[in-house]
Amino acid sequence: MTSLEQHLTDHAQSTRYIDGAPHCACKCGAWMADADDRRPTQAHRAHVADAWREARTVRTVEELDALPGLTIVKPFAPLSEAVLASDLADDRLDNPDDDDLPALILWTPEDGAL
Numbered sequence: 651m652t653s654l655e656q657h658l659t660d661h662a663q664s665t666r667y668i669d670g671a672p673h674c675a676c677k678c679g680a681w682m683a684d685a686d687d688r689r690p691t692q693a694h695r696a697h698v699a700d701a702w703r704e705a706r707t708v709r710t711v712e713e714l715d716a717l718p719g720l721t722i723v724k725p726f727a728p729l730s731e732a733v734l735a736s737d738l739a740d741d742r743l744d745n746p747d748d749d750d751l752p753a754l755i756l757w758t759p760e761d762g763a764l
């Protein structure tokens with residue numbers, strides 16, 4: 651599980667030159683602003699947020715089981731409450747047809763104090 655600090659380092663804004671023209675880009679290499687983008691910094695922030703959300707999304711019971719103990723997740727389902735990842739994984743094993751996944755990781759012990 652990557653930390654927020656590492657995520658921000660991995661997705662730092664950078665400049666990429668194409669045919670000598672500077673383009674706002676992400677250090678990860680997965681994103682670059684279009685030449686006509688008037689708000690590249692905001693678009694980059696949206697990319698960083700999307701990448702963070704994806705990095706914190708759990709889609710399978712196997713991913714739930716791999717999380718550290720006491721990790722708190724929130725299923726994407728409307729009006730669902732945050733639960734311990736281990737409880738959600740146990741529930742998924744008991745009810746394989748439920749739709750609690752995907753879920754967003756809200757906190758892990760690796761994130762530090764609340």
Ligand SMILES: [Zn+2]
Pocket residue numbers: 660661662676677678679680681697698701
């Ligand atoms: Zn990036």
